[in-house]
Amino acid sequence: MIEFQSVRKQYPNGTVAVEELSLSVETGTITVLVGPSGCGKTTLMRMVNRMIDPSSGTVSVDGTDVRDRDPAQLRRGIGYVIQQAGLFPHRTVLDNIATVPMLAGKTRRAAREHSSELLDLVGLPADLGKRYPAQLSGGQQQRVGVARALAADPPVLLMDEPFSAVDPVVREGLQDELLRLQDELDKTVLFVTHDIDEAIKLGEKVAVLRQGGHLAQCAPPDDLLSSPADDFVTSFVGRDRGYRRLSFVDSARLRPKPVPTVRLGERVPSTDQWRLAVDEGDRPRGWLPPGTDSDGDLAEHTLVAGGSLHVEHGNLRGALDAALSAPSGLGVVVNADGGAVGVVTADEVLSLLDEHRAAT
Numbered sequence: 001m002i003e004f005q006s007v008r009k010q011y012p013n014g015t016v017a018v019e020e021l022s023l024s025v026e027t028g029t030i031t032v033l034v035g036p037s038g039c040g041k042t043t044l045m046r047m048v049n050r051m052i053d054p055s056s057g058t059v060s061v062d063g064t065d066v067r068d069r070d071p072a073q074l075r076r077g078i079g080y081v082i083q084q085a086g087l088f089p090h091r092t093v094l095d096n097i098a099t100v101p102m103l104a105g106k107t108r109r110a111a112r113e114h115s116s117e118l119l120d121l122v123g124l125p126a127d128l129g130k131r132y133p134a135q136l137s138g139g140q141q142q143r144v145g146v147a148r149a150l151a152a153d154p155p156v157l158l159m160d161e162p163f164s165a166v167d168p169v170v171r172e173g174l175q176d177e178l179l180r181l182q183d184e185l186d187k188t189v190l191f192v193t194h195d196i197d198e199a200i201k202l203g204e205k206v207a208v209l210r211q212g213g214h215l216a217q218c219a220p221p222d223d224l225l226s227s228p229a230d231d232f233v234t235s236f237v238g239r240d241r242g243y244r245r246l247s248f249v250d251s252a253r254l255r256p257k258p259v260p261t262v263r264l265g266e267r268v269p270s271t272d273q274w275r276l277a278v279d280e281g282d283r284p285r286g287w288l289p290p291g292t293d294s295d296g297d298l299a300e301h302t303l304v305a306g307g308s309l310h311v312e313h314g315n316l317r318g319a320l321d322a323a324l325s326a327p328s329g330l331g332v333v334v335n336a337d338g339g340a341v342g343v344v345t346a347d348e349v350l351s352l353l354d355e356h357r358a359a360t
């Protein structure tokens with residue numbers, strides 16, 4: 001566990017970056033620090049691995065004050081990932097990942113072997129290992145940064161806006177990857193971001209900081225959205241918080257209804273209904289509007305593009321989005337293999353939400 005007790009940090013120029021802050025990060029969980037620029041997130045995080053020492057108060061890891069630990073030894077148990085990965089430009093990917101294990105005394109060969117396994121763990125192909133960081137995309141560099149932080153198998157991971165330099169799509173992939181990794185590895189993670197959506201997606205607990213390093217609220221994301229502690233938190237979690245909260249209601253009780261389907265390549269008569277076009281694996285390809293037919297083989301370009309797909313057993317936010325984004329108003333539910341299971345309407349999603357509200 002990481003524990004901050006009445007921690008205060010004033011820089012020599014008088015700036016108070018963190019003010020009397022107490023917070024604990026439980027072992028094996030992801031806690032996210034979120035707040036506007038300059039509110040003290042990085043300062044707080046760097047006090048854990050002693051890159052910065054507090055002016056007063058204590059920071060402890062597993063019950064020991066970090067000031068009683070040797071910094072080099074302390075840092076070996078703490079992986080650190082920063083924005084733009086911070087890779088060594090003149091070292092190959094494999095050597096970047098192998099850096100810490102080699103410092104800790106592993107042979108180059110053993111360290112490289114382990115590095116290859118880590119590349120695979122973070123979802124990168126083995127042949128990237130020989131490249132230099134500049135020869136990778138931003139998202140790939142970020143994955144290497146995560147692999148490097150994991151190389152010494154530290155129980156604690158500090159991640160300071162690790163995904164903020166990549167585009168939204170890559171970013172979502174990296175977030176999913178982190179959640180998958182965490183399922184497997186159970187690290188104690190302190191994650192910094194100023195993106196509230198990222199915080200809500202990743203954090204088992206989210207600590208909202210405001211200017212001057214004050215802790216405004218620390219709570220599980222659902223509580224943060226349903227009961228923000230004050231006006232600052234309310235404005236920070238934003239106007240969409242009702243919609244975001246749908247992420248915490250699971251869709252297990254949603255019953256998708258059957259939908260008429262047509263297969264690509266088939267000859268289809270006209271009807272007065274929306275029909276879902278699927279491929280040979282039952283995967284949705286788009287919609288055929290009422291009153292359309294194909295006298296020849298149904299081709300993809302005659303279809304209206306579909307909306308987002310809701311993977312069954314996800315949450316209501318995904319289900320509602322599927323319904324709202326579908327041209328037919330019918331949200332397509334797919335199974336884990338991508339095959340269409342049925343459809344739901346926005347009304348059905350909302351009435352399930354009503355039931356959930358009544359029950360809680």
Ligand SMILES: Nc1ncnc2c1ncn2[C@@H]1O[C@H](COP(=O)(O)OP(=O)(O)OP(=O)(O)O)[C@@H](O)[C@H]1O
Nearest residue numbers: 011013015017036037038039040041042043044194
């Ligand atoms: N070495 C320093 N000397 C003086 N002031 C500093 C120093 N480092 C940071 N600060 C100030 O302390 C405050 C907190 O900085 P910090 O880097 O912790 O913020 P942050 O929340 O990480 O911001 P960002 O989201 O922009 O990264 C800011 O006002 C910053 O200007």
Ligand SMILES: [Mg+2]
Nearest residue numbers: 041042043160
């Ligand atoms: Mg920062």
